[in-house]
Amino acid sequence: MKRTLTLAMVVLIGLAAAIALTLVLSGSDPSSGSPSGNSDGVISINPDKDAADAQPTLEYPSRLVTSGEVEIPQQLPDSLSGTSVPRGWDKTDANGELVPTPQLRQLFEHYLAALGEETLEQLIARIERALSILQEPARSQAINILGSYLDYKLELGELESAAGEVASMSPDAMASQLARIRALRRQWLDTETAQAFFALEEAVDQYQLAQLRIRADESLSAEAREQQLQEAEQALPAPVREARQRTRKFSEYEQVQQTLADDPQALQAWRVDAFGAEAAERLAQVEADQQAWGQRWQAYRQAKAELEKLGLAGPEREAAINRLRQQHFTGAEIYRAEALDSIQ
Numbered sequence: 001m002k003r004t005l006t007l008a009m010v011v012l013i014g015l016a017a018a019i020a021l022t023l024v025l026s027g028s029d030p031s032s033g034s035p036s037g038n039s040d041g042v043i044s045i046n047p048d049k050d051a052a053d054a055q056p057t058l059e060y061p062s063r064l065v066t067s068g069e070v071e072i073p074q075q076l077p078d079s080l081s082g083t084s085v086p087r088g089w090d091k092t093d094a095n096g097e098l099v100p101t102p103q104l105r106q107l108f109e110h111y112l113a114a115l116g117e118e119t120l121e122q123l124i125a126r127i128e129r130a131l132s133i134l135q136e137p138a139r140s141q142a143i144n145i146l147g148s149y150l151d152y153k154l155e156l157g158e159l160e161s162a163a164g165e166v167a168s169m170s171p172d173a174m175a176s177q178l179a180r181i182r183a184l185r186r187q188w189l190d191t192e193t194a195q196a197f198f199a200l201e202e203a204v205d206q207y208q209l210a211q212l213r214i215r216a217d218e219s220l221s222a223e224a225r226e227q228q229l230q231e232a233e234q235a236l237p238a239p240v241r242e243a244r245q246r247t248r249k250f251s252e253y254e255q256v257q258q259t260l261a262d263d264p265q266a267l268q269a270w271r272v273d274a275f276g277a278e279a280a281e282r283l284a285q286v287e288a289d290q291q292a293w294g295q296r297w298q299a300y301r302q303a304k305a306e307l308e309k310l311g312l313a314g315p316e317r318e319a320a321i322n323r324l325r326q327q328h329f330t331g332a333e334i335y336r337a338e339a340l341d342s343i344q
Helices: 007-021 100-114 120-131 136-164 172-188 192-217 222-234 236-257 266-273 277-308 313-328 332-342
Strands: 042-044 057-059
Touching: 007 222, 100 120, 100 136, 100 192, 120 136, 120 222, 136 172, 172 192, 192 222, 192 236, 222 236, 266 277, 277 313, 313 332
Parallel strands: none
Antiparallel strands: 042 057
16 A cells, blocks of 8 residues: 555655755764754764764754744745645634644645755745734744744654655554654644644544555455445544545546436436535536537647648747637636647
C-alpha cells in the first residue's frame, strides 16, 4: 500500500528535509541543546558520543522567528502568485487568546510551500507579517506556535529518514511509526494545538492502517472483510467520511455516463436520484458547457491548422491567430485557448 500515510504527511516530510538543508550546521557543544522547544536550542544527531567525536548539530529553525529585520521581496514567489491566503486562522476567544485552528497550520504551509524560491527566513517573515493583524496576546501565541511547528517539522524529517521507506512497513511497524509521530507532535505543540492541526490527518492515518490490517487478515471471509472495512470507515470524522462517499459516487457516475451516453433523459434521472435536483441541474449545465467548449476547440484547431498552411510568420502570424481565437471564443475562453496553444 504505497500511500498508507496521507499525502499531507508526505509533503511535510519533504518540506522538513528542505528546512534541514536550508539551515546552517553548527559545531556547538551538544549539551547546550534543548529538546523541549527552546527557540535557541540545538539537538545533537549523535548525543552519546564524546564531544570530540560528535557529529555536527542542527540548529532549530525557530531561531529564525522574530530574528530581526528581513527584507521581503515585493513580488510573491511564482508558486504563490494568484493563490489565496487561507482564511479563518485568526480566531480568538473572549479574552483575546488565540484559538488554534486547522486554518492556522494551512497559513504556515501556504508560505512554506515556496521554500526554495525564497529563503526560509524570508518565508517566516512573510508569515509573521500575516500574523501581525492579531492583537496581543494572540499575536505572541501565534508566533510561539510557528516556532514550535517549524522545529517539529525538522525533527519529523529526522524521524522519517531513520524509519525508511513507508511502503515497505508492516502494519505493526507502521502503527509504531504513527505513534512516534503523534508523540512528537505533542512534544512540540500543546494538546489543543496538536489536536487542531492534526486531528483529521491522524484519523485518516488510523483508518488507512486499519484497512491495511483488515486486507492482510487471511482468516477473514470476503463478507467479513467488507463488513470490517465499512465499520472502519464509519469511525472516520464526518467530513472525511462524506468526502469519501462523494468520491465513490462520482466514480460511479463516470461509469453511468458511458452506459447512458445515448439516453440523456435516463442520465439526468440518475443525476437527480444520486445528487438531488439542484446539484443534478448544475452538473448537467457544467457538462453541456464542457461539450460546447470541446466542439469550439476542435473547430478552432482545424481552422488554425489551415491557417498554418499559409506560411505566415512573425507578427502577421500572431495577429491572424489572435483574430481566429476571437472568432471562436469569448471572454476568459480566449486566454484559455491561448494557454492551451502554448503547451501544444
